[in-house]
Amino acid sequence: MSKKGILLVNLGSPKSTDVKDVKDYLDEFLMDEKVIDYRWFFRSLLVQGIILNTRPPKSAAAYKTVWTDEGSPLIVITQKIQRKLQKLVEVPVEIGMRYAEPSIETGIRKLTEQGVTEIVLFPLYPQYAMSTTETVVDKAEEVRKKHFPQVKINYVQPFYNRDIYIDCLTESIREKLPENFDALQFSYHGVPERHIYKTDPTKTCNLNDCCSRETNPSHQFCYRHQCFKTTELVIEKLNIPKEKTVISFQSRLGKDKWMEPYTDETLENLPKKGVKNLAIVCPAFVSDCLETLEEISVEGKEEFLHAGGENFHYIPCLNDEDRWIDVVKTLCEEKLNEFYLV
Ligand SMILES: C=CC1=C(C)c2cc3[nH]c(cc4nc(cc5[nH]c(cc1n2)c(C)c5CCC(=O)O)C(CCC(=O)O)=C4C)c(C)c3C=C
Numbered sequence: 001m002s003k004k005g006i007l008l009v010n011l012g013s014p015k016s017t018d019v020k021d022v023k024d025y026l027d028e029f030l031m032d033e034k035v036i037d038y039r040w041f042f043r044s045l046l047v048q049g050i051i052l053n054t055r056p057p058k059s060a061a062a063y064k065t066v067w068t069d070e071g072s073p074l075i076v077i078t079q080k081i082q083r084k085l086q087k088l089v090e091v092p093v094e095i096g097m098r099y100a101e102p103s104i105e106t107g108i109r110k111l112t113e114q115g116v117t118e119i120v121l122f123p124l125y126p127q128y129a130m131s132t133t134e135t136v137v138d139k140a141e142e143v144r145k146k147h148f149p150q151v152k153i154n155y156v157q158p159f160y161n162r163d164i165y166i167d168c169l170t171e172s173i174r175e176k177l178p179e180n181f182d183a184l185q186f187s188y189h190g191v192p193e194r195h196i197y198k199t200d201p202t203k204t205c206n207l208n209d210c211c212s213r214e215t216n217p218s219h220q221f222c223y224r225h226q227c228f229k230t231t232e233l234v235i236e237k238l239n240i241p242k243e244k245t246v247i248s249f250q251s252r253l254g255k256d257k258w259m260e261p262y263t264d265e266t267l268e269n270l271p272k273k274g275v276k277n278l279a280i281v282c283p284a285f286v287s288d289c290l291e292t293l294e295e296i297s298v299e300g301k302e303e304f305l306h307a308g309g310e311n312f313h314y315i316p317c318l319n320d321e322d323r324w325i326d327v328v329k330t331l332c333e334e335k336l337n338e339f340y341l342v
């Protein structure tokens with residue numbers, strides 16, 4: 001008899017805020033060819049020759065500002081999601097991180113030690129990207145083939161446009177929106193534009209209007225389209241005028257051209273356009289993390305206020321909200337049920 005289990009996968013955080021641990025984490029993360037997609041020699045030159053000699057102390061200082069007694073917010077929240085989901089489903093639930101610990105291998109091992117042979121793996125990213133969903137699947141397949149060839153894995157697909165997710169995100173935002181706001185900004189993690197061209201097997205996306213078309217063959221692999229779609233569906237459900245909303249992309253790194261508009265530039269420009277009261281949400285992240293708690297709620301707020309803004313209201317991620325746990329449950333159950341069909 002086969003036994004089923006669930007593995008929730010998130011990005012991962014350094015072991016601690018020590019510069020050495022942050023450096024090890026950034027090394028593993030940025031040497032991933034799906035994150036910095038240069039040939040090994042050039043990637044190594046950039047990451048190990050430049051970035052790791054300058055960035056770790058700055059990143060460590062940033063991590064210190066968000067770290068809790070229990071550890072990294074991203075990991076603590078993923079553990080909370082795991083515990084809540086475990087109360088709702090009968091199969092074992094474990095977590096695995098793409099980088100650092102607990103790794104995907106650790107998560108799969110814990111499941112197999114409980115007799116699991118069929119795993120539903122849930123990459124906790126609403127929108128598909130080479131640097132998130134794709135690298136998780138690659139890693140899980142590498143680990144499976146090497147250590148657990150008897151195990152079957154069924155992957156939850158990106159859910160950026162699924163009704164249950166859009167309803168959940170909309171209600172969460174609605175509850176937290178301040179009464180008076182001039183604009184609602186949707187800030188997504190950015191990616192280099194090159195990634196989008198690279199992962200488009202149809203070669204029909206030119207990063208222009210095609211991303212906002214209702215249909216285009218590239219949409220399944222176009223992170224830009226998927227961010228636009230999540231935004232459009234939420235705005236529609238929130239029933240607020242499109243003119244009161246802004247989309248932007250944060251966290252760029254290096255000299256490549258990343259998706260525009262950039263969040264930091266947008267935050268500086270909005271007050272000049274009369275936006276004094278801003279609400280901002282980050283739907284590329286299901287759990288709060290360094291990129292939301294520090295880059296947006298602290299740095300972003302400073303940028304906006306410094307540029308003449310008056311009120312900056314950060315809307316937290318879905319984290320371990322019960323309605324989100326219900327969505328996670330439904331998306332996992334769909335994939336658990338598929339095991340019965342094959
Ligand atoms: C080339 C670099 C990067 C790409 C591409 C990228 C894509 C990407 N990342 C996330 C989600 C997260 N990123 C986080 C941190 C983070 N991201 C990068 C670089 C790239 N990300 C760096 C260098 C860092 C580390 C922090 C720093 O030094 O600034 C995090 C937070 C992790 C945490 O521990 O809290 C998340 C989450 C997505 C969704 C994405 C593409 C869509």
Ligand SMILES: [Fe+2]
Nearest residue numbers: 011189251291
């Ligand atoms: Fe990132």
Ligand SMILES: [Fe+2]
Nearest residue numbers: 205211222225
């Ligand atoms: Fe596109």
